[in-house]
Amino acid sequence: MSIRAQNAKMVGKLLVVAAGMFAFGYALVPIYEHICEALGINVLAVGEKQVPGTSRAAANTQVDTSRLITVEFDANARGPWHFKPAQASVQVHPGQLATVVYEFQNVQNRKMAAQAIPSYAPRNSAAHFNKLECFCFNQYTLEPGEKKEWPVAFVIDPRLPKDVTTITLSYTFFEVGAKVPAEPTATTATPEPRS
Template structure:
């Protein structure tokens, strides 16, 4: 009987220790947050409204608001389809993310696959024109009469030379897999003028 009582007593002690450990673990997060608020050790424990100078959306420190660059958009189609930018130009600050839509329509009576190739003017802008998203990364297949809009999201590197104030982004849209027409051949001389 003494051994059974000792076991029940031990189980009771272990249950109290387990409950105490659970309560301590549960209370640890608010205790830690309160200690951090009091001592200022971890500023992340403070709410946004308590942090001096905090705002809802942190400003992008990479944007050069002192400069404005005009980006002009051009579209060239190599084939019977319609291809154009939604806007002719926009003004952006270097380091600022911008998005422009391009419109494309297959006006042919057949399915076609096409892809766009970009070019830049001046040439030095090419290495500073960083496209985050671009329809030029892929080939597209459109059904007869199908119309699509595709985005170009880009950032101009603030390291771009300060004398560049205008960049032209030009796309040439061409059909992929289309047969190349045969080269013209010289006309055969007519036989009507020959003596028999």
């Protein structure tokens, strides 16, 4: 057998092996699903299936529907810009995901970098106020006149003390890297000589 014939035979075998590997990889997902379903291993896949007589969306069992917490929003700006919440307050159940938006506008005629720092009242509510998304996590650079809307997504931990019915979330927005004004210099009067 010539070398050319041996090479052609080898290429044919390699093509069959490559096609078999592709087919096996393609069939692996359905095979895996059938094996997991038969053995009851993949709990998520079983839970996602539509069971007759049940609703499609599973209820969040971590939401405490017996309580309502009022969350008030406050904004303080340390500089010449506009910063405010889009709404003054919301009422949420502990464990319920809520999202609010804060509006910001750089009204200066120059680019600025800024960041927000949160604070909570009452103080013991801070440990139970879990922010999933917040503009306070980062610094932002805004062009002159640029407007932004930033979301705050949060969940109040159901272990929040029962006596807390209102939480105030306050942000102070300040410029980062701004020039700090010089301290005022004290002028001392020189004593006049006595005669």
